[in-house]
Amino acid sequence: MTDAVIQGTFADLKTVKTRSVVQLIIEVPIEQGEEVVRLFGFPQPAAEISVAVARLATTEKPAKHRRFYDLKPTQQAAILCNDRQFQQWTDSNDENEAAHWIRTKLNLESRAELNANKTAALGWNGIVTQFKQDTGQMAIDPRS
8 A cells, every 4th residue: 555655865775783674775855854754754663664665767867965065054954953963962852943043043033044144154154063073073074
């Protein structure tokens, strides 16, 4: 039975030896994030959701994976507001509180201002740099 189809890109896989399984990493554009959660819910360890995976026949090249720093500041902010580690770093409980934290910290009405307001964009870059330093992500790849 098919209740929903979400198109994404096969990005990686991870072997979980202790459970004798392989996890597939499927990337979906951030704009579809709410739709994914609406259709599938948020993963719960005690409530597995059965899904099917199929390779789509396509003649077009798959979209290149864009690095975080290649995204517009508003896209970066949306990604980080959904990131649990960023939420914890900002003492937020969810995406909305993290977004409020950003708006308050940068004196914005909306995160959308990050793309047009150069001062806010510089402040945002500082927040990202500090977050990556504080969480040890700078040692991995500062341009990821």
